[in-house]
Amino acid sequence: MTQDRLFPASAMPDRDWWHTLWPNPDRVVRALRIGQGMTVIDLGCGDGYFTAAIARQVLGQQRGPKTEMRMSPEQTRTMVEPAGFKLETRVELPPYHYGAIFIRITA
Template structure:
């Protein structure tokens, strides 16, 4: 099974230039205290760790294929005294079976564009989310890669992998019985779509 297409895992300073306040971004996306969260493709935890602070004591399941990134996430969580983030080494294409329970919110950030079987992932997400919960998909806007620069370097997925909000909406709604709640603009280069289950 091949890995999802991606552009590599940026470091925390790089993420900070795009989202200087990840906790505020998560709140803007509807993450609230008292709900369980899973993040697909969590990397070293740039969103999973602030999510854990928001929802504490509920769990945040941080799923990734890269064990080294999960080890780094675990070390950072230990240093920061975060006890409710649960690193999970696993494949999102088996999401419903690798998560120990259904969650209230499932976040797919900067990953959806590179998934080879988007309908399969969406179906897995639907099964992994509690009824009444939500799916949050964060994507790069469909702009030429050379125009999305961070620290004067072109960043993000290749131009041909980028998806418009409409393409993302169609991909999700054609694969499972989600309902689009709203679109959230995440300047300078991203948008999020929130789907209700």
């Protein structure tokens, strides 16, 4: 039996689909009585729709690497662009994060 037959590929629903079912992940996590200081495993987390809400409840705050450990957006560009990519979009994800979408430059 092949691996494909044992574990058929499935597509994850998009974020809008999850939002239609559970428009407020924080409320769902509170209803599950997940709270500060608990140890929680997010099994089958898919794209992490509930992960941030769980982290907020358990940690009492948003999480991210220490400031001195994070690469700035400029440092990220300096590392990625020489490999043949160009920054297409930068998205601020407050309070601690940003997203960077790079596209491959075709020669």
